[in-house]
Amino acid sequence: MKNKEYDVIVIGAGPGGSVIARRLSQYGHSVLLIEKREQIGFPVRCGEASTTLEDIESYGPIDEDCIETIIDGLFVYGPGGTTVESLKKDTGIMLNREKFDPCLAKLAEQDGVELVTNARAESVSAVIGKFREVSIVTPEGTEKIKGRMIVGADGMESLVGRMAGLKCLHNVNSTCTGVDIEVEGILTDPRYLTFWQGHDFINDGYIWSFPKVKSNVTNFGAGFLIPKSKDLSIQDITLQWLYKLFPEAKVNKITGGLISVSGNLKEYVTDRLILVGDAAHHTNPLTGGGIAAAMRAAKEGAEVIHNGLIKDDLSKNFLKNYEERCSIVFGKKHQLLLKFRKFLLGQKREDQIEFYKVIKTFVKSNFSYLALIKCPIITLKCLYRYLRSSSKI
Amino acid sequence: MANKRLILPFYEIFLYYQTQTQDNLYFLKVKKLSHDRKNCLECAGCVGVCPTMALDMFGLDLQINHDKCNRCGICVRACPAGVLNWIEKPDEK
Numbered sequence: 001m002k003n004k005e006y007d008v009i010v011i012g013a014g015p016g017g018s019v020i021a022r023r024l025s026q027y028g029h030s031v032l033l034i035e036k037r038e039q040i041g042f043p044v045r046c047g048e049a050s051t052t053l054e055d056i057e058s059y060g061p062i063d064e065d066c067i068e069t070i071i072d073g074l075f076v077y078g079p080g081g082t083t084v085e086s087l088k089k090d091t092g093i094m095l096n097r098e099k100f101d102p103c104l105a106k107l108a109e110q111d112g113v114e115l116v117t118n119a120r121a122e123s124v125s126a127v128i129g130k131f132r133e134v135s136i137v138t139p140e141g142t143e144k145i146k147g148r149m150i151v152g153a154d155g156m157e158s159l160v161g162r163m164a165g166l167k168c169l170h171n172v173n174s175t176c177t178g179v180d181i182e183v184e185g186i187l188t189d190p191r192y193l194t195f196w197q198g199h200d201f202i203n204d205g206y207i208w209s210f211p212k213v214k215s216n217v218t219n220f221g222a223g224f225l226i227p228k229s230k231d232l233s234i235q236d237i238t239l240q241w242l243y244k245l246f247p248e249a250k251v252n253k254i255t256g257g258l259i260s261v262s263g264n265l266k267e268y269v270t271d272r273l274i275l276v277g278d279a280a281h282h283t284n285p286l287t288g289g290g291i292a293a294a295m296r297a298a299k300e301g302a303e304v305i306h307n308g309l310i311k312d313d314l315s316k317n318f319l320k321n322y323e324e325r326c327s328i329v330f331g332k333k334h335q336l337l338l339k340f341r342k343f344l345l346g347q348k349r350e351d352q353i354e355f356y357k358v359i360k361t362f363v364k365s366n367f368s369y370l371a372l373i374k375c376p377i378i379t380l381k382c383l384y385r386y387l388r389s390s391s392k393i
Numbered sequence: 394m395a396n397k398r399l400i401l402p403f404y405e406i407f408l409y410y411q412t413q414t415q416d417n418l419y420f421l422k423v424k425k426l427s428h429d430r431k432n433c434l435e436c437a438g439c440v441g442v443c444p445t446m447a448l449d450m451f452g453l454d455l456q457i458n459h460d461k462c463n464r465c466g467i468c469v470r471a472c473p474a475g476v477l478n479w480i481e482k483p484d485e486k
């Protein structure tokens with residue numbers, strides 16, 4: 001670390017951390033970005049599907065190598081042989097996060113952020129005057145660095161928040177564990193993200209197959225709620241499904257991780273500290289995707305911190321503004337998706353099949369509600385069940 | 394032996410029922426979390442669910458603070474690779 005004091009210390013160089021660091025540096029603040037891994041983005045803990053190219057590119061000039069595939073739709077295999085196909089140009093992209101994460105970090109560095117890898121935040125002190133002190137462990141030793149503002153973007157480990165007294169421990173009942181297996185070749189239609197969901201496959205979550213066309217590999221994986229007891233590991237279950245669906249598959253490597261599906265935390269700011277991305281449980285509670293939300297939260301966070309630094313007000317009350325903004329841009333949507341997930345997973349097999357049929361009609365007619373009139377009884381039944389289940393939650 | 398059985402906390406009894414088929418002696422022994430580094434996915438999932446902050450990853454190494462661990466077993470359930478397990482605590486002291 002070159003200095004002993006920074007305006008902002010960002011902990012964790014994932015998508016969330018790198019974006020917020022870069023933006024704050026662009027606003028003219030001195031920023032330190034620390035990452036405990038030696039190589040940023042490695043090993044990857046992700047299925048790598050994300051939002052539209054346009055959205056991703058709004059965060060800076062991304063190398064072309066980072067983008068693997070342009071995705072044009074979704075294909076879902078539901079229970080009882082139902083399928084849902086949704087074709088929409090440029091629904092999203094497949095990233096190569098081994099390149100994407102370092103690329104974002106490099107952009108941040110170019111804009112004046114001081115990036116230190118192999119540096120782990122071990123503890124965060126309480127507010128002392130106008131600072132918080134972070135004790136940073138590197139191979140050379142431990143150093144105490146002062147920051148006027150601390151950003152915890154440490155992903156699903158969420159230790160930084162806990163060090164500062166925030167309740168950001170993952171709740172076992174609303175957290176998924178997932179495994180992502182890189183398989184050689186393209187297994188499913190390269191235009192689509194393919195999913196298997198429901199009682200016939202995995203009900204507490206889903207199985208995915210995401211094509212990475214440039215590298216000619218597929219990310220096959222599965223994620224579901226942490227099991228109550230454990231007979232088989234999630235890795236074994238995923239491998240079993242892989243060989244069941246694609247007996248010829250050749251596995252390159254396996255990664256995994258936690259995915260929070262609880263919806264935004266109740267509270268993720270405190271005096272001179274905010275959490276961004278997975279650390280604040282910003283993941284989408286239906287799909288488990290969190291790259292886009294982490295970057296979006298980072299953008300909002302940077303603006304709020306910038307204002308705070310100018311006004312010299314970084315109290316919890318002022319930073320609440322960041323929570324409100326996140327709630328507006330994706331928090332409310334995530335709450336709805338959370339309800340939807342609980343509803344879908346709570347259905348019996350037969351009811352789930354009916355529901356999938358309704359969804360199929362709806363999607364096929366290009367999301368027109370008129371089409372649902374053709375099958376009024378099932379639609380009303382599903383609607384009734386949904387309303388009943390969401391009033392309970 | 395009989396005394397020891399009485400003071401065993403709840404979670405140990407719970408774990409006992411989960412694992413008794415594997416090892417009947419389990420119940421009376423103090424357990425220690427073990428980590429199979431070779432097959433670990435280095436995903437740090439266990440770190441995120443540990444309620445006592447007993448786990449942390451530095452570099453790619455998982456560090457277990459056995460004094461902090463309250464043996465709740467959540468990390469064992471959450472580990473996607475199934476490389477966290479209970480072993481009998483060796484006599485250190």
Ligand SMILES: Cc1cc2nc3c(=O)[nH]c(=O)nc-3n(C[C@H](O)[C@H](O)[C@H](O)COP(=O)(O)OP(=O)(O)OC[C@H]3O[C@@H](n4cnc5c(N)ncnc54)[C@H](O)[C@@H]3O)c2cc1C
Nearest residue numbers: 012014015016036047049121155178257277278289290291
């Ligand atoms: C199996 C799996 C599949 C997924 N699939 C998808 C998907 O298809 N699409 C999608 O959008 N999302 C997916 N996600 C979620 C996505 O990976 C995360 O939401 C995203 O990475 C969050 O970004 P982040 O910046 O918040 O945190 P991360 O990317 O996790 O970055 C946090 C960084 O902080 C570092 N760090 C942690 N603690 C410290 C410390 N104390 N000191 C210094 N550095 C520290 C870590 O090493 C890490 O590099 C998946 C997740 C998993 C586990």
Ligand code: SF4
Nearest residue numbers: 443462463465466468
């Ligand atoms: S058993 Fe519980 S307390 Fe011990 S390391 Fe695992 S999660 Fe933490």
Ligand code: SF4
Nearest residue numbers: 433434436437439472
């Ligand atoms: S959850 Fe399991 S695979 Fe992941 S880091 Fe911990 S021990 Fe390794």
